[in-house]
Amino acid sequence: MKKPKVIAKGIVREARKHFPKPTDKLVRTSKEVLKRSQETAALWSAPVPHDSGKESSKSQEKERVQRHIPLDLFGSTYTDEERSTILLTEHAYLLEAHLETLREQESERWETVFAEAERLRETPQAALVGGIDGTSDATIEDEQKLTPQELTTLYLGRRDSKRDGARRLLVVSPSYPAPGNEYGGGFLHRRIKHYQKSGVAVDMLKLSRNEMRGFYSFDGVNVLVSNGLEGSLLVEQGEYDAVAVHFPSAFEWTWLRKHAKDNRFFFFIHGFEARRWVREIHNLTSFSAANASILATFDRQRFWRDVLAEPYGPEKFIFVSEHARANTLEDMHVQMPNARSAVISNVIDTDLFTFQEKPAEQRFKVLWVRSAGNMNYGADLAVKTVQLLQKREIFKDLEFRIIGDGRLFGQFKEALGGLDNVQIEQRFATQEEIAVLHKDYGIFLVPSRLDTQGVSRDEAMASGLVPVTNRVSAIPEFVDDSCAIMADPEDAQGLADGIERLASDAALFQQMSKAAAARVRSQTAPEHTIAKELSVMNLVDQEVTRS
Incomplete structure (x- = not known):
């Protein structure tokens, strides 16, 4: 007997022969049906979360309600086998319809973004420029008008000449510690410090939609902050042996993908960037929050399908645990060859977190x-x-x-x-x-x-x-x-x-x-994590000869 998921895929293929191209109306209708069923279930009457530092009323102390919807609410005349078959097959069709709509909308949006970026390529724009010398902790100190190319060139020109000839790695992430904001991304910073200790020359690209462009130095790591175009230019001109992308998303990949043929990309997946909404159902306090989380899941599913369909996609997908890998494949509805994935946990800095016998x-x-x-x-x-x-x-x-x-x-x-x-x-x-x-x-x-x-x-x-x-x-x-x-x-x-x-x-x-x-x-410890990462990215040798 075929599995339900196999049946679902077959019905989707068959349905495409008889149904018109998915439309916004179809997607809106499916959302309305889902909304009615969930509102009828009355499972979203959660207490208001405590605000940081504020007193909350005694009424907010009641237990958080269970939000998993029982199958019998779907109807009393179906068997369990019929319920699961209906849910799987109808979900599969509606998902395909919605993802196709998303793909078309996203393609049109990015065409506009790229056209605007090309127009601004030689246009001076505000950038925050801090000290960079490879060791300085200088804070952001100056605002200048620089074109994307000028900012990229200035950043590359401040590389530490002592590392010339070393293997060169670009690390990409939407967050990274900065002077005055040391908390975010600390685990990533410890990882980079170990890379440097191993003899690898590391550039750090903070690819962010909203932060002002610029660069700064943090504890010996030079950081370029880009809204997109500078990041693309950096990959194009940086001559990297590998590019490690942490918390990969459609935003990051859209700016970097055109360089995939000429660069070796590695995706580091930490969890939330490839997670289905139901995994965090305990965080949802209203139907509108659930709806937004469901739509975000659809966005992620579309992104991961597109990435895996790329002819020059990432060379390796690195997960922090077996649990993260299994959940990603199931939540994102994708398959990934074992040869293209690995499990390497986040490094724990045992030089910083030392052990002394506890009294x-x-x-x-x-x-x-x-x-x-x-x-x-x-x-x-x-x-x-x-x-x-x-x-x-x-x-x-x-x-x-x-x-x-x-x-x-x-x-x-x-x-x-x-x-x-x-x-x-x-x-x-x-x-x-x-x-x-x-x-x-x-x-x-x-x-x-x-x-x-x-x-x-x-x-x-x-x-x-x-x-x-x-x-x-x-x-x-x-x-x-x-x-x-x-x-x-x-x-x-x-x-x-x-x-x-x-x-x-x-x-x-x-x-x-x-x-x-x-x-x-x-x-x-580093010998079980950093060593594996460098080996997977072929960055073990400290010295290379460049043509």
């Missing part, structure tokens, strides 16, 4: 350092965990320190702000500061609903903290019961039990602390 008394000291920007990171689960411990005898011996920011951080202040043994700091911390904090704590409270790896958890483990987390998504690829407490999904009770267990058993705590540090060094 037994640190089993009472609990640290939470993470963004509270969305529900993925489980700020509410952390709050519930502390509240459950508050009712236990062990609580008086525990000490908590909570550092972070984001729209949900207010939960900590509201629920835990009056407790003497809970210190709450609404701010972001740099990796260097976090490494110092790790020395004073023994338990890392890191609940999760979705992680394709969990860099902050692994960094804490490298320092010897025992993570207390949830058994969800990719987390079991990076920890096990010998080095971590893993509660079931949504199980704050299990998290609290784990902390009490560690605090009550000094020998167990110290044993798991050593195991946590050893696990990171055997799996995500």
